[in-house]
Amino acid sequence: MQTTVEARIGELVRLQEARLAEEWKRMEAEKRSVRRIKVQGRELSRLTLLAVLYCQPRSRYFRDPALLAALEETAEELLGIQLPSGNVSLYNCNIDSPPDTAFTSHLVALVAQLLLRDAGQEAAKATNAVLTFLRRASPALLEGGIHTPNHRWVMASALAKMEELFGGAAYRERAFEFLNEGLDITDYGEWTERSNSIYNAICAYYLYDVGTVFGYAPALDAAASTLRMMRYMLHPGDTIATEYSGRQDLGQVARMDDRYYAAFHLIAARERDPELAALAAVAERTAPRGSVALLHWMLTPERMTPTVAPAPPSERYTVLFGEGNRAPVPDRVPYLGPVVKHPHGAPVLRHRRGPLSVTAMAGQPECLYVQYGEARMLGLKLGIGWFGAGAVSFPGIEPLGGDRYLLRAELEGCYFGPLADEHTLHAGGRYVDMPNHLRRRIGTVRTAVDIELTLLEDGLDLRVASDDPRGIYLQAVCLFPPEDGELSGEGLEATGPLTMRLSSGAALYSAGRYAIRIEGGASEHDEIAMRNDPPDARTRAVMVNWSTPTDATLRVRGIVFEEADGKER
Known part of the structure; x- marks a missing residue:
């Protein structure tokens, strides 16, 4: 198993090193720009990329001073996008947004755990900046609201990571205010948003931490149910069935993303399920395998390794x-x-x-x-x-x-009959101002x-x-x-x-x-x-x-x- 883990990490490291070359170019272009345009998620994805390469001994950038300087700069930029409320904004949509703060905080917490464990004292400035972001976000997560069904599980997952880092009962209590509403999942694994390529992955991925940190079995069972349903949701070429989605992936040609990658590996290993292990292999083949994938292999390799032989999903x-x-x-x-x-x-x-x-x-x-x-x-x-x-x-x-x-x-x-005078006199003849729903159905x-x-x-x-x-x-x-x-x-x-x-x-x-x-x-x-x-x-x-x-x-x-x-x- 150890050889397999090392080979997997080595391959992911090479992918991230290739991506870093492109990221250096973007960072240099930003320094030359008169006015930098904020792009939600860029600081976060850059932070994750730099952190895993700095902390990974197989990386040519392991403990590299130039990389550390970029990591420190990016951590400060992350603090720069945080609002006084502790929230961040999804700039084209959700402003001063607790749910987007939860998405961000969950990943920042994973990066914080990696830096605390592996970065060393030299990276204290970057580590402290990341922890500062999370402490500032804490009130927003403890008090903030949601506006789509999946946000509840993302909030609960971020609160679970906060409990891991900072302790205390408040995070768990707030998470269960959402969890006690009940999980909006059918007996065959479908969520309210019916989004096979985006929000199924989100629900499964974030509920994994809810289940493991809080010891909440229904969250883990729901995540496994969703992932098992996905064996019936692949088209030829391993694209995902999006034709009945209730969200923005409706009708899109999509493959598994890195949240699916992590969720399938984590749940397949936990469940010892050959079909989930095979779907993890599909994600291995089709997902982007960005720095989030490497981050999970570095933090918990034992949880990412399926322990049963895969049984390829039936076609x-x-x-x-x-x-x-x-x-x-x-x-x-x-x-x-x-x-x-x-x-x-x-x-x-x-x-x-x-x-x-x-x-x-x-x-x-x-x-x-x-x-x-x-x-x-x-x-x-x-x-x-x-x-x-x-x-x-x-x-x-x-x-x-x-x-x-x-x-x-x-x-x-049908056709509709006339309204009585008491329903029409106030309208002055304007049809649209009449209570037309009261018209009697005729014919x-x-x-x-x-x-x-x-x-x-x-x-x-x-x-x-x-x-x-x-x-x-x-x-x-x-x-x-x-x-x-x-x-x-x-x-x-x-x-x-x-x-x-x-x-x-x-x-x-x-x-x-x-x-x-x-x-x-x-x-x-x-x-x-x-x-x-x-x-x-x-x-x-x-x-x-x-x-x-x-x-x-x-x-x-x-x-x-x-x-x-x-x-x-």
């Missing part, structure tokens, strides 16, 4: 999360209430067969994602010409047996539409069905990246700069050696887009138009081409 599975849950979607239109997008616990279906990766999602208009190798269909929406409903959001996903699943939407539409009408999915080895079939006899317009909208790949097909006709209609036959979207073929074109009406579902300028769209009653099937298949002759395989 063959079909799993339905949140079975039986119903998402709150707009089903009465015109809809007068708020739309809840990406609701916590909304069912998610994941289907993986090697290069094929499929996600079906309840609770949002983009109900389907398909990837085959490098080729990606970013989403499929089903638009409906129904009282301006736009694209349908399905409340649930129902297993039908075998590899078949049902998404059903039942919609209600209520209903319809239903189904998507039945049949999952296959190389794709899936989507059966779109509605027995409504009234000629309701339906439109499947298949979304593709605007900058990658090529769209072709004899039945394709351009309807706008980034929109095409598949009137007949099949469309082929190819990217590299891989392609996705969509067969089942139709043109039963001429609408370019459904009302209130305009084309998204960030995507290319292929539309298929039906009118009810309909029972039509889109056949989606993945194709890989031989490199030599371009023939399908």
Whole structure:
């Protein structure tokens, strides 16, 4: 084990030494700048980089006087971004922010622990500056608030590190004011923010310290649950499923970050879990492996070393999360209430067969994602010409047996009656000032539409069905990246700069050696887009138009081409 740890640390040291060369250039440019622009996190990342290289005997900068001078300067700069309250700001968003102070303080505390243990008396100035930052932050952490769910666990983790460094009961008491609210996690590992590439990692990483420092087992169990769920959330190429995120990573191409790297190593070692050990290896291969990774290997190598052989995550599975849950979607239109997008616990279906990766999602208009190798269909929406409903959001996903699943939407539409005089006289005829929510619903009408999915080895079939006899317009909208790949097909006709209609036959979207073929074109009406579902300028769209009653099937298949002759395989 010792040889493995030493080799791992040696490799990480070489990576950080290469990064330091670029950091020297930035530091010199800043010295020449008339006006330095503050960039939240730069001082912190620089501090961590300098600290690990100064303290690591395998580093060529070990105990280097020039590096120490830069470390001292950076520690003073860190104090310079701290506000009188003890907080820092995330300059483009959160001002005078306790949660961002918690993010910062957690890492500063780790750096402080390293400097206290390994930096020596020569680094006392830098060490004292770092400890001063933490002492000034203490009141902000003990009294400050949050504004997103994950902030509670970040605050609790920072408070745990403060207890480790300074002792006392106050930090623990404040942390448990948040922890006693209960952990917002489903039984399969999903958090409120549903953010597989950012906030899952944050929750798992910070809850590890909450669990270990405070001896709080539910935090460790939750972290492990989230990481185990992630074995079902990888697309080909080890990118992460972001297509149903409730945060800023929605639809982004993302891989594991260094928080995942640390969390998978720490939890895999604790749990002695072969699958988590394998996912730690994925993070080893795909995460940036910055100075935070080296910092953890230096501080607690025994906690970072999985003690079981990894069992590579399967690339063959079909799993339905949140079975039986119903998402709150707009089903009465015109809809007068708020739309809840990406609701916590909304069912998610994941289907993986090697290069094929499929996600079906309840609770949002983009109900389907398909990837085959490098080729990606970013989403499929089903638009409906129904009282301006736009694209349908399905409340649930129902297993039908075998590899078949049902998404059903039942919609209600109506018109509204007049208001009594007592509700309108004050408005002076201004409609928007009237209590329109009090209008009586008149002429209520209903319809239903189904998507039945049949999952296959190389794709899936989507059966779109509605027995409504009234000629309701339906439109499947298949979304593709605007900058990658090529769209072709004899039945394709351009309807706008980034929109095409598949009137007949099949469309082929190819990217590299891989392609996705969509067969089942139709043109039963001429609408370019459904009302209130305009084309998204960030995507290319292929539309298929039906009118009810309909029972039509889109056949989606993945194709890989031989490199030599371009023939399908």
